[in-house]
Amino acid sequence: MHKPNGRLRLLVDLDGVLYRGMTALPGVGEFFAWVEAAGHAYLLVTNNSLRTQAEVAGNLRRMGVAVDPERILTSAVATSAWLRAQAPGGTRVQALGGSGLQQALFSPGSVFTPDWQSPEWLVLGQDFDITYQKLAAACIAVQNGARFVVTNPDTTLPTEAGLTPGAGAWQAVVTLVTGVQATVIGKPELGIFETALSMMPTEGEVVVVGDRLDTDILAGHRLGATTALVLTGVSTRGEVSAFPVKPDYIFENLRDLVAQWS
């Protein structure tokens, strides 16, 4: 059976691939052992903008997975990197989002200035402290000419009780009110993967591993990468036939992937 060749550049999703809730999924240990032994390059790439890289690494450590925080690329970090490439130092940014986004944009030494009066950019991420006032200020900023950027387009955030609003829901509010479309960095758009590749070696087959057809696999396909769907998260085998883009590989879990690729 065909399998990816040589040293790989792996872009691996987090939620639904490495863990679910606070539980590591089957094969995570074998996966990192295989990556290390084979000398593959990897980044863990997540649309979630809420947490900092250190917080994500801490959660992984509690699940028994030791990963350097620099190997974690959140949509917040990717958005900050993308913005740095567009905007000169001192650019005024209004950011709605959690600690992951605030730290990515405004940590000491940052080139950006937080500004809610006359921002040049509006950056929107998942925000558990969203208010009418914040959304109103975001709409007014965009009407006044601020450029509109969204960390990730996920309209929903699944919880045990049901679906709750994600960053894409706030994005929809601002677009409905202003008529302005956002630039989106997270999957299935390519900004986050392009940022990931800029942080990795230039050689090696690019392989995207994810649990969602509509984000991970679609973005991987758009990138021209090899794609592998694992069935430990959102998308099911049954959904594959109805989805226009097919993953190159489908695995029950990471253990299955390692067994077939090593």
Ligand SMILES: [Mg+2]
């Ligand atoms: Mg996922």
